[in-house]
Amino acid sequence: MSLDPVQVMSGQVKELKVGPSSNGDSRGSWEEKEEIDQDNVGLTTKPKPPKPENAVTVAVSSRVLFRTEREQKVFEQDGVEEYLRFQIEHENEPFTPGPAFPFVKALEAVNCRLRELYPQSEELFDIVLVTYNHAHVGIRLINTINHHNLFIERFCMTGGSSPIGYLKAWQTNLYLSADADKVREALSEGIAAATMFTSEKVTEVSESQLRVAFDGDAVLFSDESERIFKAHGLDKFFEHERDNEDTLLDHGPLKGFLEALGKLQKKFYAKGQRLDCPIRTYLVTARSAASSGIRALKTLRAWGLEIDEALFLAGAPKGPMLEKIRPHIYFDDQMFHVEGAAEMGTVAAHVPYGIAQKHNAKQNISVRK
Amino acid sequence: MVSTIQNTDVKQKEADRAVVVAVTSRAVFDCGADDGDEVCEVGVAFPLLQALQRVNERLLEENPSESLLFDVVLITSDSQQQQQSSRIISNTRHHGLEISRFCFSSEEDFTESLLKNNVHLFLTTDRDEAAQASQKGVFSALLNGKVASSEQLRVVFCGDAVIRTDTEPPSASQDAAQSFWAQLGEMRRRFGMLDSPLSLVLLTSRGGRESCGTALQTLRSRGVNMDEAYSLAGAPQSPILSLLRPHFLLINHLQD
Numbered sequence: 001m002s003l004d005p006v007q008v009m010s011g012q013v014k015e016l017k018v019g020p021s022s023n024g025d026s027r028g029s030w031e032e033k034e035e036i037d038q039d040n041v042g043l044t045t046k047p048k049p050p051k052p053e054n055a056v057t058v059a060v061s062s063r064v065l066f067r068t069e070r071e072q073k074v075f076e077q078d079g080v081e082e083y084l085r086f087q088i089e090h091e092n093e094p095f096t097p098g099p100a101f102p103f104v105k106a107l108e109a110v111n112c113r114l115r116e117l118y119p120q121s122e123e124l125f126d127i128v129l130v131t132y133n134h135a136h137v138g139i140r141l142i143n144t145i146n147h148h149n150l151f152i153e154r155f156c157m158t159g160g161s162s163p164i165g166y167l168k169a170w171q172t173n174l175y176l177s178a179d180a181d182k183v184r185e186a187l188s189e190g191i192a193a194a195t196m197f198t199s200e201k202v203t204e205v206s207e208s209q210l211r212v213a214f215d216g217d218a219v220l221f222s223d224e225s226e227r228i229f230k231a232h233g234l235d236k237f238f239e240h241e242r243d244n245e246d247t248l249l250d251h252g253p254l255k256g257f258l259e260a261l262g263k264l265q266k267k268f269y270a271k272g273q274r275l276d277c278p279i280r281t282y283l284v285t286a287r288s289a290a291s292s293g294i295r296a297l298k299t300l301r302a303w304g305l306e307i308d309e310a311l312f313l314a315g316a317p318k319g320p321m322l323e324k325i326r327p328h329i330y331f332d333d334q335m336f337h338v339e340g341a342a343e344m345g346t347v348a349a350h351v352p353y354g355i356a357q358k359h360n361a362k363q364n365i366s367v368r369k
Numbered sequence: 370m371v372s373t374i375q376n377t378d379v380k381q382k383e384a385d386r387a388v389v390v391a392v393t394s395r396a397v398f399d400c401g402a403d404d405g406d407e408v409c410e411v412g413v414a415f416p417l418l419q420a421l422q423r424v425n426e427r428l429l430e431e432n433p434s435e436s437l438l439f440d441v442v443l444i445t446s447d448s449q450q451q452q453q454s455s456r457i458i459s460n461t462r463h464h465g466l467e468i469s470r471f472c473f474s475s476e477e478d479f480t481e482s483l484l485k486n487n488v489h490l491f492l493t494t495d496r497d498e499a500a501q502a503s504q505k506g507v508f509s510a511l512l513n514g515k516v517a518s519s520e521q522l523r524v525v526f527c528g529d530a531v532i533r534t535d536t537e538p539p540s541a542s543q544d545a546a547q548s549f550w551a552q553l554g555e556m557r558r559r560f561g562m563l564d565s566p567l568s569l570v571l572l573t574s575r576g577g578r579e580s581c582g583t584a585l586q587t588l589r590s591r592g593v594n595m596d597e598a599y600s601l602a603g604a605p606q607s608p609i610l611s612l613l614r615p616h617f618l619l620i621n622h623l624q625d
Contacts, residue, residue, distance in 0.1 A: 046577065049602045080562045134562065135571065135585065135598035142582040153577030153602035156609075159568065161597075169608035 047115065049153045050122035052171045056260040058107060059167055062131040062141055063178040064196040065104060066095035084136045091140045094147035099196045099347050100176050101148075103328040106210040108151055110264065110278045117271050123264065128170050129155035130163045132182075167191050174257045176349065184352050192257045194331050194349035197338070203326060203345035209278050211327040212261060214254055214307075215318075215351075216285035216296050218333035222250035223354025225292075226333075230355055241292040249299040253353050254331050262305055280308045282325055288314035319344040333357075371474040371482045378462060379469050384487065387440035388552045390421065391472075391488040393498065394445040396512055398460050400453045409453075409460045413494060414512050417616040420522035420566070422467045424556065427566045431559050437552065442470045442486050446479035446498075480505040489549045492617055508545040510617045524553060525570045525615035526595075528584030546619075547591070554593030570597040570613055577602045 049055075062068060075083035107125040114124055127150070129141065135157045145152050156166040164185050167175055175186045175193040186193035205211070217226045229237040261279055268277040283300075287293040289312035300307055311321055318337050322330055323344045330348045332338050334356045341348035375381065396414035421439040428435045445457060454473060461468050472482040480502055483491055491502045491509040499509040557569055571588070573581040581600040588595060599609055610618075 049577070049604070052604050084562060135595040138585050138595070138598045139582055139589075142578050142585075145578060153600060154604060155578065155581075155598070155600050157598045159570075159597040160563070165612045166609070169612060170604070 046151070046153075050124050050126050052126065054122035055124055055126035056264065057126045057128060057170050057172045057174075058104070059128045059130040059163075059170060059172045059175045060100050060104065061163075061177040061179070061182075062095075062129060062133055062137070064098050064100040064176050065129065066098045066101070066141075066144060067198060068095060068098070069198065080134075084134055087137045087140055092143060093140075094144040095140070097148070099198055099202075100329075102202075102205050102347065103176075103210075104150065104152075105207065106205070106328045109208055110210050111151070113278050114264065114267065117273075118267060121267075123267065125264075126154070127152050128172070130158075130166055130170070130172075130175070131156070132158045132160055132163055134159045164189060164191075173260050180350070180352055183350075187253050187351070187353055192254050194254075194329075194351045196347070196349045197342065199342045199345075199347070201343070201345040202347065203323065205326050205328050205347075209280055211280045211282065211325060212258075213282040213284050213322065213325055213327035213330040214258060215330075215332040215334075215337065216283055216287060217252070218354035218356055219252050219254045219331050219351050220258060220283070221252045221255075221296065221299060223252070223333070223356065224250060225295075227355045238291055241287075241295050245295050246298065247295075248302050249295060251303075253351055255303070255305075258305055258307070259303075265306070281306075282327060283307045283310040284313065284318055284321060284325070284330065285311070286313055286315050286318075288312050319346070322346040322348075371472065371478055371485060373482070373486065374458070374471045374473075376458070376461065376469055376471065379467050381469055382438050382440040383436040386436035387438050388549070388556070389440045389442060389487055389489045391442045391444050391483055391486065391491045392418065392512075393493045393495070394443045394457050394471075395447065396492070396494050397443060397466075398457060400456055400460070407456065407459065408463060409456060411464070414492065415464075417492070417512065417522075418466055418468070420520065420616055423520065424522050424566045425467065428556065428559055435559075437556055437559075441466075441468045442472060442488065443468050444472050444474070444479055444482055444491075446474050446476050446482075448476075480507065483507045489545065489552065506545060508549050510619050512617055513615060519614050521565070522567045523570060523613065523615045524568070525572050525610075525613055525618045526550070526588075527618065527620045528571050528573050528588070529575050529580065529620075550588070550593050550619075551591055554588070554591065557594065557596075558592070565596070568596045569593065570599070570615065571595045572599045572601070572606075572609070572613070574601045574606055575603060576600075 071083060071087060074086045104127055107127060111124045114121065129152055138157050156163060158166065162185070163182065167186055168189065168191070172191050175183065175191055176196050177183050177193070178196060180195045183193040183195045214220050217223060225237060225241060228240045258281060261281055265277055265279050268274065283296070285293065285296060287296055293312040297310065313321060317340060319340045322341050323346060328347065330341055330346055331351050332348060333351045333353050335350055338348040338350045392414050396412045397418060398409040399412045400409040418441060421441060425438045428438055443457065445454065458471060470486065472486060474482040483502055484505065484507065488507055491499070491507050492512050493499050493509070494512050496511065499511055502509040553569065557565065557567055560567065571581065571584055573584060578600055581598060585595060585598060601609060
């Protein structure tokens with residue numbers, strides 16, 4: 001089968017009689033090339049990936065999607081050349097699943113259900129692999145994706161340069177990485193992001209229902225109340241929250257992602273599938289139901305965001321509660337809670353945002369990249 | 370009528386080893402009609418030439434007797450520029466550009482000057498010129514209209530069309546494209562992973578990860594290892610292209 005570049009550039013180069021090796025193309029500007037025939041993407045058996053502006057784009061790095069500790073060690077001890085040589089040598093050995101793997105599988109399960117109900121819609125999850133790995137690792141990553149039967153067609157292997165620009169280009173709704181610096185950079189660019197860690201203990205999670213749990217302050221909401229608590233203590237915090245009960249909290253970095261999940265949930269409700277909805281969201285907060293929690297609920301309501309379950313722990317440890325919920329991912333701004341959750345087998349991701357970060361240094365963090 | 374002037378300031382490259390890149394002078398210098406002003410404005414290809422030069426410098430640092438170098442030739446074919454020939458040459462000196470030859474021809478026979486000079490890659494901002502050149506079997510590419518800002522020479526290869534070996538034999542232009550790619554691959558291997566003056570980038574716009582994977586493997590089998598790889602699977606190209614900042618973009622098909 002021979003492909004003529006004129007066909008490849010369909011709709012663009014028709015008037016030009018170009019030879020097979022020419023790049024006769026738009027006058028110095030490549031924007032016009034976007035008018036590529038979308039129907040002819042060439043994926044005949046698999047569903048077509050949605051347009052970025054329609055999809056809920058989740059970008060994951062290779063180190064959170066898969067387990068790459070052995071390779072990381074080679075990189076740290078022997079340098080980049082040896083690391084790449086090692087990767088190529090083991091190219092046909094797929095990586096094993098990493099912390100974000102169950103989450104990604106659950107996203108795909110939701111997509112299946114969405115496609116059943118809305119076959120023409122592009123409002124789906126789109127998973128993009130965004131890694132600053134070198135393209136030499138590309139074949140091994142592709143082999144691994146094939147092995148695990150993941151639906152990932154889009155990726156950026158930046159060969160060392162910052163992936164942040166690409167996150168924006170993909171209109172990323174959530175970025176998960178093992179690198180806290182990259183996550184912080186993404187947050188500062190307004191992209192919801194969290195750092196993930198590899199843990200040995202992982203409890204089983206549902207394969208049919210996506211469960212996402214969020215901390216409240218400095219994750220869904222801003223860190224304004226937490227600042228008061230840190231600066232003036234618990235009593236002042238309660239007083240402040242009571243006095244400001246009817247004032248909405250400002251939004252936090254993960255609010256947008258909860259919103260995106262809510263939009264997809266409504267698509268199931270519209271087809272009478274509220275009880276059987278494959279997406280379930282949880283708020284797991286140290287606030288108390290009777291007092292400080294009220295402001296949180298009022299804020300969510302004012303934002304038009306429904307959360308399926310709100311758990312007010314009034315300061316009790318989050319680990320046991322999360323162990324019951326079994327979320328695919330839990331977002332918290334405090335490493336103390338992330339670690340606590342991980343000890344009980346919950347996949348917890350750290351959102352390095354807000355005042356709590358200044359206090360994280362004191363915690364014993366075992367970050368395995 | 371085609372005439373070639375050698376630049377005596379620059380050491381001439383070994384004809385059978387060098388990678389000959391021809392650029393239209395219009396893209397390098399923007400000489401106004403005004404005779405009074407000797408120094409011309411630099412054009413969109415100027416950063417590209419600087420990047421090519423940097424690659425050469427680094428190649429020679431690795432090996433002072435390196436012969437696999439970029440050999441840059443300036444093609445002048447429009448009559449207005451012809452009158453500026455001495456200014457083109459003097460501006461080349463002024464900016465310290467490592468251009469080894471200047472070719473002057475009429476608009477009709479500029480392709481002849483490409484063939485005579487054994488050009489491996491012809492770069493222009495003019496779509497029609499690129500088409501004409503490729504019809505004569507010269508591998509051509511369009512220059513990035515927006516000036517690329519990176520110091521590193523960034524070459525983006527659009528690997529969408531993968532041709533399986535057909536009954537038809539490869540055309541001369543396909544051979545030219547492949548050999549250019551093999552040369553770039555060899556050049557890239559002279560440098561390590563980090564701090565390379567040259568970066569090879571694969572972009573597949575359509576198809577999914579399989580297309581990209583196949584392209585990576587096919588290129589590797591020809592000794593061309595990519596530094597970066599992007600699979601768009603139908604997503605819009607321009608946001609990604611503006612981040613990639615290529616000096617030029619190559620569209621080609623590979624053979625298995």
